Amino acid sequence: MRAFGVGEARKRLKQIINQTExxxxxxALERHGQPVAIVLSVARYRKLLGEGAALLAARERGAGQRMKQALDLGQAFTRLKVDRRP
Structure with missing residues (x-):
């Protein structure tokens, strides 16, 4: 990944945009040697959004499954407690 200081990027903005397209x-755009922003094409941005949405959906599905398992386990413990009463 190439990096430009903010001042240099201001001078070369047209070139940077053409390169990303x-x-x-x-x-990366840097200030005092530290990255502060990223320039990328709209196509790449949309692709990243799609991948991020897919990862988030998968994560939420996994969390839902774990919650169901925890509830099932909680119900099993409740039954065990009830079964042990005299």
């Missing part, structure tokens, strides 16, 4: 590059 034509080569699908990701360019």
């Amino acid at each position: 034509t080569t699908d590059a990701v360019i």
Whole structure:
């Protein structure tokens, strides 16, 4: 990934935009040597959003399954407690 200081990026903005569009590059913008922003093409951004949404949906499905398992386990413990009463 290429990086430009914010001042340099301001001077080369047209070139940076063209590069992200034509080569699908990701360019970091830095201030005092630290990254502060990323420039990428809309196509790559949309792809990342789609991947992120898919990961989030998978994570939520997994959390739902774990919650169901925990509830099932809780019910099993409740039954055990009831079964042990004299």
